Amino acid sequence: MDSLTTYHLTIPATTLRLAEVRSFVEKHGKEHGYSAEQMHDVRLAVDEALTNIIKHAYEKDSTKKIDIELEINSEKLCVTLADTGKAFKVRALKQPNVLEYARQKKRGGMGLYLIHTLMDSVDYYRKEGKNEIRMCKNRG
């Protein structure tokens, strides 16, 4: 297995920066030969995870920071997002019932299902006041 190449980016916790992070992930993934379809899945999973951190862990406090680490080799691509906000509770990961959601005018709760559906592995860590989510996609 070839060695992992690592890229870092740190952003303030604001949805203004989502597009920039999607581009960052896509650029490096494509450089390493990942397909447009694979990178669409990764971009969406990273976007959903960042949005969860901004809205829930940091409650939209844009003075907080999110660290993004992208590790790539020819076999897999992993993205780790780290924040120092509220610990994250992973709820049931069933497909949301959108008919029920529409009746209740509920909007959230779809992101985690997407992340787990689009990525091959998703792990959560909590250490020393820091939350990490690590998501990997196999080259396949």
Place this chain on the structure above:
Amino acid sequence: MKNFTVNQRITAGFYILDLKGELDAHTASQLEDALKNLINKNQNNIIVNCENLEYIASAGLGVFMAYIEDVRSMGGDIKLTNMNDKVYNVFDLLGFPALYDILEDEKDAVSKFSENNG
């Protein structure tokens, strides 16, 4: 970064929203404003043309989900058309085809609305 726009036009008497670019948790408020604006004017037969929508995250789908019941309770509908495969796949993963009328082409939506109102 301005990477999403919503334009409004009227075709065959129906309001059409043309989405362009990337719809995420940041840009979703633009779609929400456009939909609210139409609903406030009692325009409840709305077509959303997604031909130039390149990307959608769940925050964008959440906006659609939040207004569909209101529009239907007033006898209208929001019909989505001209989606590319990547965007449709996200709607499909979340089970949206059970909730929303997603059509190949804007003309199909105009025909359906015309039949119902005719």
